[in-house]
Amino acid sequence: MTKTAMRGALIVLEGCDRSGKTTQSSKLVEALNNLKIPAKKISFPDRSTPIGSIINDYLSKKIDLPDKSVHLLFSANRWELEPEIRKQIEAGVTLIVDRYSYSGVVFTSAKQSIDFEWCCGPENGLPKPDLVMFLKLPISDIIKRSGFGDERYENIEFQNKVDKNYEKFKTDNFIEVDAAQDISVLTKNLLEQVVKTIDSVKNQKLDKLVL
Numbered sequence: 466m467t468k469t470a471m472r473g474a475l476i477v478l479e480g481c482d483r484s485g486k487t488t489q490s491s492k493l494v495e496a497l498n499n500l501k502i503p504a505k506k507i508s509f510p511d512r513s514t515p516i517g518s519i520i521n522d523y524l525s526k527k528i529d530l531p532d533k534s535v536h537l538l539f540s541a542n543r544w545e546l547e548p549e550i551r552k553q554i555e556a557g558v559t560l561i562v563d564r565y566s567y568s569g570v571v572f573t574s575a576k577q578s579i580d581f582e583w584c585c586g587p588e589n590g591l592p593k594p595d596l597v598m599f600l601k602l603p604i605s606d607i608i609k610r611s612g613f614g615d616e617r618y619e620n621i622e623f624q625n626k627v628d629k630n631y632e633k634f635k636t637d638n639f640i641e642v643d644a645a646q647d648i649s650v651l652t653k654n655l656l657e658q659v660v661k662t663i664d665s666v667k668n669q670k671l672d673k674l675v676l
């Protein structure tokens with residue numbers, strides 16, 4: 466990266482299952498590209514890698530794994546993409562990330578007897594998102610959305626715990642957005658935040674995550 470080049474932003478969408486993250490991240494990339502802003506989408510877990518394939522087997526209940534071991538696999542799945550994330554951001558590409566370290570921590574720590582602090586450890590040092598948008602939807606709405614119940618973790622009791630755990634992350638660059646809005650209105654509102662962030666971080670260094 467030359468001294469004058471501007472970096473892209475690292476933007477994360479978080480929320481409970483079926484809150485609309487995947488739809489919105491695709492729509493955001495499309496909207497940014499329409500504005501001639503280079504942007505790409507990535508998703509965690511990335512099920513296309515060897516580690517991601519084990520995670521996929523675990524989520525689809527083909528295999529069982531000890532809780533701490535699967536937590537470390539989710540984290541390793543992010544670390545295996547870390548060089549690519551840095552490369553893209555430095556090349557001026559904005560990345561819209563569907564789930565990140567926050568999902569890692571809130572899901573594992575919703576399990577019994579797994580300490581929140583322990584869950585944060587392996588995430589520290591990853592690229593720090595410039596903005597995290599938490600798509601908030603009442604659990605009663607989430608369970609009505611199609612597909613809920615097919616994979617591991619997709620039950621009301623667990624999603625309630627996950628929802629509560631997200632509260633622990635609400636700091637300055639972690640904002641909550643009402644996900645019950647009309648899809649295109651929601652995209653417009655998210656896009657506004659993303660464009661503002663891209664502009665405000667373009668000359669800043671990409672930080673390291675500390676949870």
Ligand code: 2DT
Nearest residue numbers: 509510539540564565568569572573
């Ligand atoms: P998707 O339905 O979004 O593919 O997520 N999960 C995800 C974790 O437990 N730890 C993590 O680090 C990540 C990224 C959340 C699949 C499920 O995997 C959970 C739901």
